[in-house]
Amino acid sequence: MTIRRRTVLGAALAGATGGVWGFGGAAEAGRRRTVFVAGDSTAATYATADVPRAGWGQALGVFLRPGTAVQNAALSGASSKSFADLGRLDLILAAIRPGDTLLVSFGHNDEKIEDPARGTDPWTTFQDYLRRYLDGARARRARPVLVTPVERRRFTADGAPYLSHGEYPDAMRALARETRTPLVDLTALSFDLWTTLGTEATKDHFLWLDPGESPNYPTGIADNTHFQAHGAIEVARLVAAHARTLPGRDLRAIHDPDIPDTVLVWPPKRPAES
Template sequence: MKILLAGDSTVANCPTQEFPMSGWGAHLAPLTYTWAAVHNFAKGGASTESFRSEGLWADLLAAAGPGDLVLIQFGHNDQKKQHLAARTGYAANLRTMVAEVHAVGAATALCTSVERRHFLDVPSSDAVLEESLEDYPEVVRELALELGVAVLDLNAWTRCLYLGLGPDGSRELFCHFAPGGNAHWPDGLADNTHFSQHGAALVAGEVARQLGGLGYGAKQRLAGTTAGRG
C-alpha cells in the first residue's frame, strides 16, 4: 500500500539548502517500509487552498487508489488567511478533501497540526505553552468524528512533548543556530515552528505509532505473508 502525505512545511521534505530543517514526513518511510511506501506531496507554505490551486492535490489523488491511506495535516498557513478560518473555509476544504480521497477508493486520516514552540515568558518551573493554533486542532477532531475518519492527534502529542522537555530541552527539536553555527544558516536562526532532524524524526515515530494503534502495519504485513503462501 501507499501512504500519501498532504501538508505544509512541518510535514514536507525540506529543500537541501534548508538542512537540517525537516518536516516529519521526511522521516516516515524508514518506519513503514515493511508494509507501505510513503509518497510525500507536502510543501512549505501550503494551505488547504494553495495545495489544490498549485496542483499538488490533483497529483496526490492521481497517485492514490484502493488500499492506500492519505494523511492530511494543514492549519499553520490557513490560520494566516481570514477566509480559511477554522470553522469556515478550512473545515469546508477538509470535508472536500476527505470526500475526494474516498471517491478514489483510498482511506483518510486527519492530523491535527503540530504545535509551535511558543513558551510564555515565565520561570521554567512554571512553563506555559501557548496554544498558537487556536481552534484549528479542535476543528480537526470534530471533523474526524463527523466524517467517520481516523484522527492522529499530533497537536496534543507535541504539546506534551514540549512541556515534558521544558523551554530549554525542547529547543533541540527545532532549528536554533548561532551565527556561524550552521553552513546553511550563516546568520543564525531561532525558529520555533520548523523541526530539526531530531524533532522531525520524533514526530514521525509518533505518527507510525498512532498508525499502528489504528491497525495499520500488522494487517498489511499479514496480508503480504498470506499472499506469498499461494
C-alpha cells in the same frame, strides 16, 4: 553543539527519505501500499541546502517497514485551501490507489486569514476544504487520516507552554467525528512533548542553531515552527505511533528511543517545489 547535531551536519547526504513530489515511485512500486502526505512546511521534505531542517513527512518512512512507500507531497506555505487550489490534491488523487493512505495535516497557514489565497475559517471553509481530501480519497477506496497541526514552540516568560492554533484543531477534531475519519491529534501530542521537554530541550527539536553551527545558516537561526532532523523524527514517531490504520507500521522502530538523525537524507532540491 550536541553529538546528535554533529552527526547530521557532518553527513554527506543525497536522496529523499519520505518520498518525493513526482509520483513515479508509487507506480513503479506496483501494488505495495503507499502513504501520501498532504500538508505544509512542518511536514515537507527539504533539500541539501536546508540541512538540518526537516519535516515530519520526510521522516515518516523511518517508522514504516520497507514494503510501504511514502509519497510526501507536503508543500511549504500551503493551507488546506491553497494546496487544493494549486492542483496538488488533484495530483495525489490521480496517483492514489485502493488500500493506500492519505494523511491530511493543515492549519498553520489556514490561520493566515489576511491572505485570501490561504486563509480559511475553522468552522466553515477549513472543514469544507478538508472534506475534499476525505471524499477524494474515499472515492478511490483509499483511507484518509486527519492529523491536527503540530504545535509550535511557544512558552511564556515564566516557561509555561501555550497553544497557538486557535480553533483549527477543534474544527478538525469535530470533522473527524462527523465523518468517522481516523484522527491523529498531533496538536495535543506535540504540546505534551514540548511541555515535558521544556524551553531549552525543545531547541534541539526545532530549528535552533548557533552562529557558525551550520554552513546553511552561518548567522544562526531561532525558528519556533520548523524542525531540525531530531525534531522531525520525533514528530514522525508521534504520527506513526498514533495513526493505527497506517499500513506497514514498524513497531520496533516506533519504540526505539535511539533513532539517530543520520537515518534522514536530503535530496538536491525540495521535491514539492521542483
